[in-house]
Amino acid sequence: MGAVGFNEAEWIWKDGEYIRWHDARVHLLSTAVQFGTSVFEGVRVYETPRGPAAFRLREHVRRLFDSARIYRMLPDYSQDEICAASCETVAKNGLANGYIRPMILRGYGSPGIDPAHSPIETYVATWAWGAYLGDEALAKGVDVCVSSWQRVMPNTIPARAKAGGQYIGAQLMKMEAIANGYVDAIALGPGGLVSEGSGMNLFLVDDGVVITPALDGTSLHGITRTAVIQIARDLGYEVREGPVAREQLYSSDELFFTGTAAEVTPIRSVDRIEIGTGAAGPITLAIQRRFLETVRGQNDDPHGWLTHVQG
Numbered sequence: 545m546g547a548v549g550f551n552e553a554e555w556i557w558k559d560g561e562y563i564r565w566h567d568a569r570v571h572l573l574s575t576a577v578q579f580g581t582s583v584f585e586g587v588r589v590y591e592t593p594r595g596p597a598a599f600r601l602r603e604h605v606r607r608l609f610d611s612a613r614i615y616r617m618l619p620d621y622s623q624d625e626i627c628a629a630s631c632e633t634v635a636k637n638g639l640a641n642g643y644i645r646p647m648i649l650r651g652y653g654s655p656g657i658d659p660a661h662s663p664i665e666t667y668v669a670t671w672a673w674g675a676y677l678g679d680e681a682l683a684k685g686v687d688v689c690v691s692s693w694q695r696v697m698p699n700t701i702p703a704r705a706k707a708g709g710q711y712i713g714a715q716l717m718k719m720e721a722i723a724n725g726y727v728d729a730i731a732l733g734p735g736g737l738v739s740e741g742s743g744m745n746l747f748l749v750d751d752g753v754v755i756t757p758a759l760d761g762t763s764l765h766g767i768t769r770t771a772v773i774q775i776a777r778d779l780g781y782e783v784r785e786g787p788v789a790r791e792q793l794y795s796s797d798e799l800f801f802t803g804t805a806a807e808v809t810p811i812r813s814v815d816r817i818e819i820g821t822g823a824a825g826p827i828t829l830a831i832q833r834r835f836l837e838t839v840r841g842q843n844d845d846p847h848g849w850l851t852h853v854q855g
């Protein structure tokens with residue numbers, strides 16, 4: 545099967561060199577393939593009046609290194625070098641709108657569980673990519689369910705690290721949701737409270753207050769999440785982080801996902817129960833508008849979130 549839903553680029557950065565897209569191969573018995581031992585990031589690149597710009601690149605690379613540190617697989621590069629490699633790869637591939645996927649993995653060495661003898665390899669891939677859940681999703685909202693799969697306990701797999709193997713749980717959620725006719729799913733944490741989506745964070749709007757589940761060790765501390773909290777406050781809304789019970793989803797006035805891929809995606813129903821009026825809500829759309837203006841370089845980027853990629 546070829547590439548579905550995205551365009552292959554020409555070059556991938558690997559440990560300081562550029563290799564062709566189809567030469568970015570790892571061995572079947574690599575530790576990363578056997579056991580999911582990779583850490584990665586997803587960063588969006590937007591076309592702006594000053595050329596392509598990456599959204600919160602430094603924060604993403606910082607999180608990549610935090611993930612690598614947790615899994616004892618820090619690379620020989622600095623965070624600045626990975627930021628520079630990311631910008632260079634975008635420029636070399638001639639990308640305007642797209643996605644950057646920096647990745648650190650344990651390669652081919654030892655077939656056993658101990659990854660210490662498998663080399664650490666560092667890659668930066670980039671490709672052109674549109675709206676993750678589709679343009680219509682951004683405008684009209686999506687229909688989602690509460691998953692029968694839950695997030696893991698904080699002391700089983702670290703939710704704050706973005707490691708490849710962790711996403712088998714997200715895949716179970718996503719596949720179940722699609723099989724049942726939904727676009728995506730919301731997961732509860734092991735304590736039964738709302739955690740996050742399969743690959744995004746979640747916000748509610750209740751009586752004009754913007755609410756998001758607190759970071760309780762069951763969800764990823766999303767970089768879009770903190771940007772959206774800032775944007776909501778900039779727009780004058782009160783923002784609360786705290787416990788969210790499942791039934792609050794159904795009774796909220798508005799609901800939306802945030803994430804690098806999902807951006808700010810309204811949710812119009814959960815488990816076939818309409819949220820609010822069953823359409824994208826006004827506060828969601830105000831936040832989405834400010835978010836999209838900022839990432840597209842249509843305002844003065846007050847928080848310094850854009851890194852311009854020199855061609």
Ligand code: PMP
Binds near residue numbers: 714741744805
């Ligand atoms: N939760 C999970 C599990 C994710 O994979 C992502 C995507 N990175 C997010 C939340 C959203 O995080 P961010 O805004 O940093 O992309």
